[in-house]
Amino acid sequence: MYILFYNLFLVLYALGIRIATLFNKKARLWLNGRKKIFDELKQWKVDINSNKIIWVHCASLGEFEQGRPIIEKLKQQYPSCKILLTFFSPSGYEIRKNYSGADGVFYLPLDGKSSAERFISTVKPSLVIWVKYEYWFYYLTQLKNNKIPDILVSAIFRENQPFFKWYGGLWKKILRSFEKIFVQNENSVLLLQSIGLAENVTVTGDTRFDRVMDIIEKNEPLPNALINFCQNKKVIIAGSTWEEDEEEIVHYAKIHSDIKFIIAPHEIDKERLDDIKKLFPNAVFYSEFIKGEHEAQTIIIDNIGMLSKLYKLSTVAYIGGGFNESGIHNILEAAVYGRPIIFGPEYQKFAEANDLIDKKGAFSIENALELETLLDKLFSNEEFLKSASTISKMYVYENRGASQKILQHIYANRLLTN
Numbered sequence: 001m002y003i004l005f006y007n008l009f010l011v012l013y014a015l016g017i018r019i020a021t022l023f024n025k026k027a028r029l030w031l032n033g034r035k036k037i038f039d040e041l042k043q044w045k046v047d048i049n050s051n052k053i054i055w056v057h058c059a060s061l062g063e064f065e066q067g068r069p070i071i072e073k074l075k076q077q078y079p080s081c082k083i084l085l086t087f088f089s090p091s092g093y094e095i096r097k098n099y100s101g102a103d104g105v106f107y108l109p110l111d112g113k114s115s116a117e118r119f120i121s122t123v124k125p126s127l128v129i130w131v132k133y134e135y136w137f138y139y140l141t142q143l144k145n146n147k148i149p150d151i152l153v154s155a156i157f158r159e160n161q162p163f164f165k166w167y168g169g170l171w172k173k174i175l176r177s178f179e180k181i182f183v184q185n186e187n188s189v190l191l192l193q194s195i196g197l198a199e200n201v202t203v204t205g206d207t208r209f210d211r212v213m214d215i216i217e218k219n220e221p222l223p224n225a226l227i228n229f230c231q232n233k234k235v236i237i238a239g240s241t242w243e244e245d246e247e248e249i250v251h252y253a254k255i256h257s258d259i260k261f262i263i264a265p266h267e268i269d270k271e272r273l274d275d276i277k278k279l280f281p282n283a284v285f286y287s288e289f290i291k292g293e294h295e296a297q298t299i300i301i302d303n304i305g306m307l308s309k310l311y312k313l314s315t316v317a318y319i320g321g322g323f324n325e326s327g328i329h330n331i332l333e334a335a336v337y338g339r340p341i342i343f344g345p346e347y348q349k350f351a352e353a354n355d356l357i358d359k360k361g362a363f364s365i366e367n368a369l370e371l372e373t374l375l376d377k378l379f380s381n382e383e384f385l386k387s388a389s390t391i392s393k394m395y396v397y398e399n400r401g402a403s404q405k406i407l408q409h410i411y412a413n414r415l416l417t418n
Contacts, residue, residue, distance in 0.1 A: 002170040029090035055125035060089035067131040069210040111136040140177035205402040212336040240329035241320035264301035338393030361391030
């Protein structure tokens with residue numbers, strides 16, 4: 001019965017996407033990116049001329065950042081293998097389609113018995129790594145039937161997920177398709193034990209800690225104009241913001257003209273950028289700022305890819321998404337530089353946010369008044385600021401190493417050398 005409902009879901013999903021293409025750009029990208037996918041995959045397989053393919057799948061951009069340290073370590077350790085990277089969402093594919101760490105980047109065709117069989121028979125992967133989320137029944141069943149080793153990395157589970165409900169039969173079957181599951185915390189192990197799935201589960205932590213450590217170790221330079229803008233100033237960098245975040249921040253910007261702001265919105269279409277520029281006092285787009293001298297209080301980042309490096313210029317970091325149901329974006333990119341971190345109330349499903357709040361390295365606010373009170377305390381109390389900064393940085397350093405543990409499993413079990 002659950003297969004019937006799953007197939008119905010796939011049909012309705014495909015239909016919904018087609019309808020959404022009439023008014024939604026992302027839906028059009030999703031559909032158009034898959035139109036010739038099997039022909040493109042077949043040609044790619046011919047071009048790379050390799051029998052050893054590692055298939056890494058990520059739902060979107062956030063999962064890619066978790067998978068990236070594993071991809072790059074695999075390239076170093078197994079240079080003869082080719083990396084196939086797939087995305088389900090346009091938000092990941094369109095930004096990382098030219099990622100040089102993979103030998104091929106594609107959309108993942110929508111799940112289905114025939115599409116999964118065709119995809120696996122075309123690619124013939126030697127090892128499959130899925131990152132954190134995405135549980136597609138037919139793909140995982142096909143991998144298991146073909147005895148292709150597949151592992152799930154950086155997974156995290158919560159008791160309100162369908163795996164642990166009375167109606168979760170299909171979801172349990174999907175989880176059993178993975179040969180190995182690497183989870184972020186002990187609570188995930190306990191939940192999997194409750195449904196008889198603890199045997200092939202190992203706690204390694206979150207690979208995003210390794211990713212942000214890679215960023216800080218590369219220490220890529222920032223433009224002098226930005227460095228000068230922030231030098232000897234109190235700076236708030238607000239990353240991955242949504243409209244609701246900006247509405248909370250702007251009041252503080254208006255009454256504290258001495259503090260510099262850098263806003264890096266989650267989406268950078270022209271309409272969004274123009275709205276932010278109108279909202280914040282004395283604001284200028286980054287692309288304009290670097291062309292010459294500008295007397296600005298606020299710089300609005302109008303490109304993708306700079307944010308993770310920008311946090312090093314901040315005094316305090318504000319992370320967006322906390323006023324949406326989907327929750328906050330990546331706080332570790334700021335924490336690795338040792339910055340106090342602030343975000344909205346929707347953070348509970350993120351282990352690192354809960355941990356840092358408990359340790360007093362991060363803080364959640366409900367409204368602009370709470371934000372103002374907290375920022376005033378951070379800027380006026382040097383010991384409070386220093387303590388939160390140290391806690392954030394140490395938290396990242398103490399939790400690195402997940403990627404290497406996963407690589408050790410691959411090596412010890414000869415998953416790429418049989």
